[in-house]
Amino acid sequence: MMLSRVADSLYWMSRYLERAEHIARLMSVQYSALLDHEPQENDPSWARVLASLRAAPPGGNDQIYQVRGSLAYRITGALTFDLHQSPSIANALFSARENARQVREQTSTEMWEQLNRLYLALRSTSLESMWRTQSTDFYVDVINGLHQFHGITDSTMSNGEGWHFIQLGRYMERAQLVASLLAFHFGGIPGTKTGAAETPFEWYNLLKMCTAFEAYCKVYTADIRPSRIAEFLVFDSEFPRSIRFAVDMVQAELQKVAPESNVHRNGRAERIAGRLRAYLDYGQVEEIMNDSIQAHFADIQRQCAEIHDAVFETYIAYPVDAHIA
Amino acid sequence: MSSHASGTSKDGRRPSGALYSQYVIDNAYDEMFDPNGASREHYRALQARLDALGPEEMTRRQQAVDRAFLHQGITFTVYGNSDSTERIFPTDCLPRILTASEWATIEAGLTQRLEALNLFLKDIYNDGAILSDGVVPRDLVYSCRQYRREMRGVQVPRDAYVSICGSDLVRTEDGQFAVLEDNLRVPSGVSYMLTNREIIRRAFPTLYRGYNVRRIENYSEMLLSALRSLAPGYQSDPRIVLLTPGVFNSAYFEHTFLARRMGIELVEGRDLVVHNNTVFMRTTSGLRRVDVIYRRLDDDFVDPIVFRPDSTLGVSGLFDAYRAGNVTIANALGTGIADDKAVYAYVPRIIKYYLDAEPILPNVETYLCREPDSLKYVLDNLEQLVVKAVGESGGYGMLVGPHAAKEEIAAFRARLIADPANYIAQPTLALSRAPCFVDRQIEGRHVDLRPFILHGERTTIVPGGLTRVALKRGSLVVNSSQGGGSKDTWVLSN
Numbered sequence: 001m002m003l004s005r006v007a008d009s010l011y012w013m014s015r016y017l018e019r020a021e022h023i024a025r026l027m028s029v030q031y032s033a034l035l036d037h038e039p040q041e042n043d044p045s046w047a048r049v050l051a052s053l054r055a056a057p058p059g060g061n062d063q064i065y066q067v068r069g070s071l072a073y074r075i076t077g078a079l080t081f082d083l084h085q086s087p088s089i090a091n092a093l094f095s096a097r098e099n100a101r102q103v104r105e106q107t108s109t110e111m112w113e114q115l116n117r118l119y120l121a122l123r124s125t126s127l128e129s130m131w132r133t134q135s136t137d138f139y140v141d142v143i144n145g146l147h148q149f150h151g152i153t154d155s156t157m158s159n160g161e162g163w164h165f166i167q168l169g170r171y172m173e174r175a176q177l178v179a180s181l182l183a184f185h186f187g188g189i190p191g192t193k194t195g196a197a198e199t200p201f202e203w204y205n206l207l208k209m210c211t212a213f214e215a216y217c218k219v220y221t222a223d224i225r226p227s228r229i230a231e232f233l234v235f236d237s238e239f240p241r242s243i244r245f246a247v248d249m250v251q252a253e254l255q256k257v258a259p260e261s262n263v264h265r266n267g268r269a270e271r272i273a274g275r276l277r278a279y280l281d282y283g284q285v286e287e288i289m290n291d292s293i294q295a296h297f298a299d300i301q302r303q304c305a306e307i308h309d310a311v312f313e314t315y316i317a318y319p320v321d322a323h324i325a
Numbered sequence: 326m327s328s329h330a331s332g333t334s335k336d337g338r339r340p341s342g343a344l345y346s347q348y349v350i351d352n353a354y355d356e357m358f359d360p361n362g363a364s365r366e367h368y369r370a371l372q373a374r375l376d377a378l379g380p381e382e383m384t385r386r387q388q389a390v391d392r393a394f395l396h397q398g399i400t401f402t403v404y405g406n407s408d409s410t411e412r413i414f415p416t417d418c419l420p421r422i423l424t425a426s427e428w429a430t431i432e433a434g435l436t437q438r439l440e441a442l443n444l445f446l447k448d449i450y451n452d453g454a455i456l457s458d459g460v461v462p463r464d465l466v467y468s469c470r471q472y473r474r475e476m477r478g479v480q481v482p483r484d485a486y487v488s489i490c491g492s493d494l495v496r497t498e499d500g501q502f503a504v505l506e507d508n509l510r511v512p513s514g515v516s517y518m519l520t521n522r523e524i525i526r527r528a529f530p531t532l533y534r535g536y537n538v539r540r541i542e543n544y545s546e547m548l549l550s551a552l553r554s555l556a557p558g559y560q561s562d563p564r565i566v567l568l569t570p571g572v573f574n575s576a577y578f579e580h581t582f583l584a585r586r587m588g589i590e591l592v593e594g595r596d597l598v599v600h601n602n603t604v605f606m607r608t609t610s611g612l613r614r615v616d617v618i619y620r621r622l623d624d625d626f627v628d629p630i631v632f633r634p635d636s637t638l639g640v641s642g643l644f645d646a647y648r649a650g651n652v653t654i655a656n657a658l659g660t661g662i663a664d665d666k667a668v669y670a671y672v673p674r675i676i677k678y679y680l681d682a683e684p685i686l687p688n689v690e691t692y693l694c695r696e697p698d699s700l701k702y703v704l705d706n707l708e709q710l711v712v713k714a715v716g717e718s719g720g721y722g723m724l725v726g727p728h729a730a731k732e733e734i735a736a737f738r739a740r741l742i743a744d745p746a747n748y749i750a751q752p753t754l755a756l757s758r759a760p761c762f763v764d765r766q767i768e769g770r771h772v773d774l775r776p777f778i779l780h781g782e783r784t785t786i787v788p789g790g791l792t793r794v795a796l797k798r799g800s801l802v803v804n805s806s807q808g809g810g811s812k813d814t815w816v817l818s819n
Binding site for chain 1 (some may be wrong): 590591596604605607608612
C-alpha cells in the first residue's frame, strides 16, 4: 500500500529522468555533428529533433535547416541549460528533483544524493565554457550520471510498489519519446517541405540517438536500411530502447503496482496496455512500412497517453465515491 | 575582559588552564563551574578529558561532528525558486550534563505541570469551574485568540488534550530551574535531540561510556505508544499517520525523521479525505481508514471549513470527524490557550487549584499588569523589566527595559496605563551558561533546555532534551534563526 501522492511523485520523477536522458542523447549526437563538419544546406536534422520534442524552432522555421553560429549556440543553450523552459535537460532534472524532494523519505538516501549531484553539476556548468572547449563530455557525464542513478535505485531501494511506479514511469516515457522520434524520421514534418529521412547519415544518427547502432549491427550487420531500422526500433523484443520492449515493461509493471487492490485488476490501463502489447508482439514491419507509417506512430503515442490517463484515474486521482461501499 | 571580574581575585573567578583563558564567570549560573572557578563534581571527568585531548584534537572532533550532520542531511534548507542553500544547525560538541537529582526535580515538575494543564483544558472546554471560582479570570480565557469555542464539550480520549509537549526551562542565578514557556501546540526539536545524541556519542565514546548516561533512543517508540493509546474506542491496532504541512515547512526534516522512526505514513492534507465523518487516506489500493493523526499543523490550518477558509494545508470535514469521535488528533485542538503569555502567569495557581500542591518547578516571576499591585510595581521598575504584550509574539510589542531609550519607556508607560490587561512583565533573565568549544577555547555560552513530555495512558519524559545555545558571545537568543545552536544533553543515572 502506498499513498497516491507518493506514487505520483515517484512516477513523475522517473519520467523526467528518462526525458533528461533522451534529450542528452539527442544533443550529444547533434552537438557532435556540429563540431564535426560545416552545416549542410537543407539539413533537416535539427528540425526533426525539435519537432519530436514538440519544441518550437528558435529563429523560425526556415533558419532551422541551416544551423550554425549563434543559432546553434541558442538551441544548445535552450535544450540543455534553460531551467524555465521545457523541453530541456535542466528543466527535466529540476522537475525530477522537485518530485524526489517531495517524497525524500520514500527513496533511499543514495538516490537522493545522486540526483542532487547531477542537478548541481548541471547548474555549475556554463554554456559558454562548454562552447569554448567544444567538448561533448558534458552530455556523456549526464547520461552516465543517470545510468548511475538507475543502478543505485536498483541496488538500494526495496523492489516494492514505489520501485514499480518508478519503472512504469521510465518505460512509459521511453515508449512515447522513441515513438515520437521515429515518427519524424519515418514520416516528414507536417506543414513543412521536409519528408522522411533519406541520407544514410540521417539513419545512422537516428540509431545513435537510441544508442542502437551497435545492437542493430549485431542483428543486421552494418547494412543500414530504413525498414530494418523500423523493425529493430519498433518490434525488437530484446533491445531496451525499442518501443516493444518499453511497452512490454509497461504492461508487466502495471500488473505489479497496487498489489493490495483487487478492484483494479484488468482495469482500463491494463486493457489498453495489453492490446498495445499484442499489436507490437505480433505485428510485422511490412504492415507499417507504407504511406500511413506516421499514423502508426501517432497511434502508439495516443495509446500510451491513454494508459497514462487510466493509471492516473485508477491509482492517483480516483473519485472518492468509487471507493466507498 | 568582563567588568564583573574586577574586584575579585583573578584566579577565583576564572577556571585555570590555557583552554579557559576567555572563560567568564559572573552572576549567571555556570553549569560547569562553581563561583570560585572550580569544576562541579559531575563535570570533572569532562574537564579532565578536555585537558587530555587538547585544542588540536578537539578541533578535529568538532569538525567530525559538523561533517556528520552535513552528511546525514540534518540541515535547514532555505529555498528560493530554483536555487537552494542548505545550512547545518550548529551543534556544539561538548555535552551539557545534568545530575540524577536535577533531573528528578525536572521530571516531577514537568509531569505535575502537564497534568494540571490537561485538567485546566478539560475544565475550560467543559464546566469552567476554575472560571466560576474566580481563580483564572473568565474574560482572560474567552478573549484569548487561542481559545477554540468549537472545542466546547468535545470528548477527548483519556482527556489527553496535550499529549506532546516541549517546555522551555531556564536556570536562574540561584541554579534553580524555572519554566519560561510551555509549548502545547506543535513543539519541535526532538529530532535534533535524538541526532545530537547519536553523533556526540560517537565523537566521545570513552567519555560517554564513563558517564552512565541515561538513554533516549526509545523516544519514537514511546511517542508511537502514546499515540496508539489515544485511538478512538481504544482499539489495539489503529492506523496512525503524521500530518505535515509539507516540504516547505522548516521542520519538514523532523516530520520525515519521526515518520520513518515510527514506521507510520507521512501524509499531507491533500492525502486525506473525510467521508461520512470518517477520515481516509488515498492510497494506490484505494481509501484506507485513519484513526490517529499526529498533526504538525497549527489549529488554524487543520480544517478550512471550521478554521481558516483560505488554507489548503488541512482537510475539509476533519473537525466534524474529530468531534464525532471517529479520529483522534494529537495534540487536541485549542491547546494554545494554555500556553498563552497571560495564562502562563496563572499556571502556579492552576496547579494549586487542581492538584492542591505547590508547583515543583516555579515560573519565571511574572507580573500581570491587569492586577493593580503588579501594575504599580511594573510602572515603578520599567527600566529593569521586560514587558510583553499578551497577544503578540516574535518580539513585537515588547519593551526590554535595560536596553530601551527614555522616550521609548515613556511611550510604553502610556500604553500600559491605557490597557494594562494586555501586558505582562518579567525580570531580565541571566540564563545559565554552559561550556562550549569556540575558536580552540572553552567559553561559556547561555543555554536553555527543552525536554519533551509525552502523555498517553500515563506521562513519560525521556531523560534529556534539547539544550539550545546562544553561540554568539554574550547573546541570550537561542533561536536557530538568530545564531543559536544546540548541545547534546546528558542526564546521569546516578
